[in-house]
Amino acid sequence: MAKIKIFRNCKGIGYFDKTSLENILSECELIGNPDLENLIDKVQEKYLVCAYDNNDEIIGFMALENEDYNLSINTLYVHYNNRRKGVASSLLKAATKIAKSYNKDTLDLVVKYDNDNARKLYKDSHFIEIKFQDKNIIHMVKFSDNITYIIGGILYETLSAEGAEKSLSNLNEIDEKSFPKFYKYLRTENKDELLNKIIASDLFKKTKEILSKIEENHYQTNDIKSLIFKINNNEQFENQYKPFQSEDKEILKKILLSIMAKEYFSHQQEVEDELDDFRSLKI
Helix, strand or coil, rough: EEEEEEECHHHCCHHHHHHHHHHHHHHHHCCCCCCHHCCEECCCCCEEEEEEEECEEEEEEEEEEEEEEEEEEEEEEEHHHHHHHHHHHHHHHHHHHHHHHHCCEEEEEEEEECCCHHHHHHHHHCCEEEEEECCCCCEEEEEEEEEEEEEHHHHHHHHHHHHHHHCCHHHCCCCCCCCHHCCCCCCCHHHHHHHHHCCCCHHHHHHHHHHHHHHHHHCCCCHHHHHHHHHHHCCCCCHHHHCCCCCCCCHHHHHHHHHCCCCHHHHHHHHHHHHHHHHHCCC
């Protein structure tokens, strides 16, 4: 695994690192040819995360930008001699840790629709494709809390099952056969054990209860986002959200983010369908 170092201001970069960074920047041909001052800015909260080889040479980097309750990955680049060695995955893991340390709910990035290797890398790292925009760019989002991603995936596949044969009320066991779409994105050992432990947890039981309240009160996606915003900003709920007044705010937030993840999984299917149509038209 590559060694990782984070730079939060240019003054913290030594001569050797600066030379190594300038060399890799000149090779990656970023749009606009940004220099270090454009990628690292303490005031604007732009950070650079670098990956090193065993000789302490920089072999990849990632540019991050702090945006409210989201962390944006503006650039990710690995030198061509060091690709397919886990460097990019190490950088993405570092981004998730940084997001958690700054209390960010999500990370996001954009990728070209025809960059299949990058899209697979991001999906394997639990990014979800939520929007096909500008005819060649896909917007992807990741939740910094992995449990949010997993519960969202369970909700999505359970509630989107053909013929509604599955339901949350009688969901007792999960395996690859019953959850083929979501199951393939999990990169962990003992998948069945993990998933079944989650659906038996108090958090999942509470999630079903909250989801029922949301459906009963006809709350839409914007209502869920509004609730998350109010929790993040320590604001009081209006009468509109009275059913949630007595809920523990941190648990409620985790559940609401899981429900947002469910929505994003449905968007991912829409993106895939739209992408298929787009590619067929290009042919």
